[in-house]
Amino acid sequence: MTCNVKIQLLHPDAMPVKAHKGDACFDVIAVGMEVTDDYIEYSLGFKTEMPEGWQGLFYPRSSISKYGLALCNSVGVIDAGYRGEWKARFRKTAKEVDVPVRGMVDFPVYKKELSIDHSNIYPKFERIGQIQFQRVPTVTFEQVETLEQSERGAGGFGSTNLLNHV
C-alpha cells in the first residue's frame, strides 16, 4: 500500500528519511527549538498534505532513554487536514541522585533527591523522533442498551495475572 504525502520543506535538511531499508518509520530532525517553563517544543521543518483517510504519527525513538526527556503526548497524532509545521513537545524528566547531607563532611551521608539535568536534551538538528503514516478506518457508533457477554468480561488492569495465581 502506497500513500503519497505532499511535503513542503521549511528547511533544506528537514526531509524525513528511513535510516535502513525496511525500517518502520522515517527519522525526523529538529530544525527549531523553543524552551518554555512547561516543555521544549521542537519544530520539524516541514508541513504535509496527506490523502483523506490517513494520519501521521510521531513516535519517540528508543534512544530517547539516553536523554532527560519524555514526549508530552506519548504519541503525536497529525491529522490529514493539518497544514501547519509538524512539532513535537517534550518534557524534561528528573532522575534520582545522591546528594551529600550538609554538615556531614567527615562521614558524608547522602540523601536521594530528584534532579533535572537541563543540558541533557536533544540539540537542534538531532534526530528527535520517528514518524509513520497509517490509514484511519471509517468507524460508526451503534448505541445499544446491553452488550454481548465475552470471555474477558469487565476484567482489566492486570486481572488476567490475578486469575492465574488463584
Ligand SMILES: O=c1ccn([C@H]2C[C@H](O)[C@@H](COP(=O)(O)OP(=O)(O)OP(=O)(O)O)O2)c(=O)[nH]1
Ligand atoms: O505532537 C503533535 C501533535 C499534534 N500536532 C499538530 C497536528 C495535529 O493535527 C494538530 C492537533 O493535534 P491534536 O488533535 O492532538 O491536538 P488537540 O490537543 O486535540 O488540539 P486541537 O484542538 O488543535 O485538535 O496539532 C503536532 O504538530 N504535533
